[in-house]
Amino acid sequence: MKKILVALLCLGLLTGCQSEKTSTSQVKAENGDVVNIDFVGKLAGKAFQGGTAEGYILELGSKTFIDGFEEQIVDMKVGSEKTIEVTFPENYQSRDLAGQKCEFDITLNKAYKETKEASQKGDIVKIDYVGKLKGEAFDGGSANGFLLELGSGQFVPGFENQLMGLKATQTKEIDITFPSNYGSTTINGKTVSLANANVVFEVAVNHVYHEAK
Known part of the structure; x- marks a missing residue:
């Protein structure tokens, strides 16, 4: 079975929106929706390995990522872009990221509603x-x-x-x-x-x- 392998990052507990690019679309992502997103994780302004994906399918509220990441996608409009801040846990498996604050640039490509x-x-x-x-x-x-x-x-x-x-x-x-x-x-x-x-x-x-x- 062919599968797309994407590094699922364990995102930290402290988050905060930094910037946002709005969209003319009236479609908003809601908790429980499935979304198609692009994201780029940056540490000190530079993209880090395993922190980037295109067309990633995520169910909002699924806790696929640690608290804070999915919640900040809620209320984004399709076509909009948003940058969030995330602080990785001190015990994170990567020494380079453990305890570090990073940014994620997120683009919301599509939102899917249950039918x-x-x-x-x-x-x-x-x-x-x-x-x-x-x-x-x-x-x-x-x-x-x-x-x-x-x-x-x-x-x-x-x-x-x-x-x-x-x-x-x-x-x-x-x-x-x-x-x-x-x-x-x-x-x-x-x-x-x-x-x-x-x-x-x-x-x-x-x-x-x-x-x-």
């Missing part, structure tokens, strides 16, 4: 899934509360298309044939190739979010 309607291309679905090869779950094939943009091509071809048309609380078994150049996984400690493998994914759609415009 009861069936999912369609471009929507965000929050899903639980378990992939099974010959009836056995394999390493790396399962997740809970995963946010996926339908049509983004983030997952193996055929996966996202089969989720279109589903509503929140619905479940579905999806049959997928992995590409011939796909790698391997492990099942019960044994290495197994997924190239050309037929895999069944048991998927539960928890929520559906539609872009607000």
Whole structure:
């Protein structure tokens, strides 16, 4: 399963807005929305490693980041930019960042509101899934509360298309044939190739979010 690997930064407890660029959009991000953001973390004015992402999908109020980061995105308008200050905890794993105050430049690209309607291309679905090869779950094939943009091509071809048309609380078994150049996984400690493998994914759609415009 292809996944976008983004360093999820543990952001500190002390925050404060420094500057903001407004937008003419009337769409505001609210707690509970899913947002698409770009962000750049800076220490002493310079971007630091692992502190930058583009098109990052985040559920506001999910506590994916430590208190303060998500809260400052609430009430931002789509298309606006904002700079926040964050102080990393003294016990942060990176010595360079531990106890340091930094800034995050945030751009709010899109805001998605929860809907009861069936999912369609471009929507965000929050899903639980378990992939099974010959009836056995394999390493790396399962997740809970995963946010996926339908049509983004983030997952193996055929996966996202089969989720279109589903509503929140619905479940579905999806049959997928992995590409011939796909790698391997492990099942019960044994290495197994997924190239050309037929895999069944048991998927539960928890929520559906539609872009607000």
